Amino acid sequence: MAIHFSEKFHERLMRGFAQHAETDSMFSHDLDMEFSGVYTVHVTNLKTEPLQNYNKNQSIDAGSRYGASKEVGDEVQTFEMTEDKSLNLTIDKGNNEGQFNMKKAGEVMKAETEEQIAPYLDTYRLRRWAEQGNHYELAAAPTKSNIVSAIMAQKSEMLDKYVPDQLQLTIARQYLTMLKLSDEWVGLDALGGKTLPKGALGEFDGMSVKAMPKGKMPANVPWMITHKAALIAPGKIKKFKGHVDPPGLNGDLIEFRMIHDAFVIGKKADGVSAAVLAGYVQAAPTITMTNASAAVASTGADTIYYTVDGSDPRYSADAKTYTAAVTLTAGQTIRAYAVKAGKYASAVAEHTYAG
Numbered sequence: 347m348a349i350h351f352s353e354k355f356h357e358r359l360m361r362g363f364a365q366h367a368e369t370d371s372m373f374s375h376d377l378d379m380e381f382s383g384v385y386t387v388h389v390t391n392l393k394t395e396p397l398q399n400y401n402k403n404q405s406i407d408a409g410s411r412y413g414a415s416k417e418v419g420d421e422v423q424t425f426e427m428t429e430d431k432s433l434n435l436t437i438d439k440g441n442n443e444g445q446f447n448m449k450k451a452g453e454v455m456k457a458e459t460e461e462q463i464a465p466y467l468d469t470y471r472l473r474r475w476a477e478q479g480n481h482y483e484l485a486a487a488p489t490k491s492n493i494v495s496a497i498m499a500q501k502s503e504m505l506d507k508y509v510p511d512q513l514q515l516t517i518a519r520q521y522l523t524m525l526k527l528s529d530e531w532v533g534l535d536a537l538g539g540k541t542l543p544k545g546a547l548g549e550f551d552g553m554s555v556k557a558m559p560k561g562k563m564p565a566n567v568p569w570m571i572t573h574k575a576a577l578i579a580p581g582k583i584k585k586f587k588g589h590v591d592p593p594g595l596n597g598d599l600i601e602f603r604m605i606h607d608a609f610v611i612g613k614k615a616d617g618v619s620a621a622v623l624a625g626y627v628q629a630a631p632t633i634t635m636t637n638a639s640a641a642v643a644s645t646g647a648d649t650i651y652y653t654v655d656g657s658d659p660r661y662s663a664d665a666k667t668y669t670a671a672v673t674l675t676a677g678q679t680i681r682a683y684a685v686k687a688g689k690y691a692s693a694v695a696e697h698t699y700a701g
Contacts, residue, residue: 391611508616572619640673676699
């Protein structure tokens with residue numbers, strides 16, 4: 347006999363993951379996000395337009411003095427979830443005298459969530475966000491004498507790109523001790539009841555600070571600075587049901603399936619910056635122009651991707667693999683980045699051909 351659990355029970359399970367996953371406070375749950383099919387997620391952002399000059403001398407018959415009229419629209423970024431995880435758990439009646447029911451299923455899934463699912467989600471999300479975001483290569487390994495200046499310089503670089511100043515610093519615990527020795531550190535006891543994100547231990551330079559075990563942090567990343575509006579972690583439970591006395595078992599069987607992933611929103615990517623140890627970031631491409639021909643190179647790169655429509659090749663569905671010099675037209679901009687196995691992706695290089 348199979349027991350099918352209600353959608354409300356599925357929702358309670360998802361909330362349970364959120365209660366135990368330390369990364370749950372790092373991303374936005376309020377974005378305009380829509381699922382289509384099983385694996386596809388669409389995120390909609392409002393498309394903005396630059397200011398124009400008001401022309402008071404222009405004849406009304408020649409058009410609006412406010413400039414060209416542009417329709418307000420949306421930008422949609424589409425993501426494909428790739429992670430499809432499952433559990434297949436049995437409870438033998440020799441080990442459990444009580445009949446299988448929703449309460450027992452809840453106890454089992456609570457233990458699985460605390461010990462397996464939540465740690466896995468934290469590790470996966472942090473790695474994916476670090477891979478897809480920007481990379482701030484450290485000049486030297488962090489020490490108690492340079493960690494403060496490194497973090498503040500990284501934050502300053504983000505603010506110079508107009509990232510809102512509501513940032514979170516997620517740092518490996520081994521480096522937290524160094525940070526706590528600085529004058530800029532503000533512990534919970536000195537914050538006077540100020541509300542911080544779940545799991546935050548204090549503030550540094552205005553950022554809430556969350557510490558992670560070294561094993562959850564991405565390889566060669568001591569810390570990350572993020573804005574929650576730049577991150578998403580879509581997920582849904584596809585299947586959760588129990589079987590009483592299935593063939594081959596004198597007891598109960600729990601089957602569970604969860605589809606999820608983690609992404610950086612391209613339009614807000616400046617709100618994600620991973621500090622990376624020296625030598626683990628691929629060199630940014632160089633773009634060399636010969637007349638209208640753009641040659642792109644990055645030492646040691648496995649692959650270079652580019653766009654010529656002004657979009658960021660890291661997130662654009664129209665990004666192409668670079669194989670030979672690209673011919674540009676007047677006013678066209680080529681943007682490119684490089685990847686190499688074992689390193690984080692390079693920064694984006696760009697050049698506009700004047701004609």
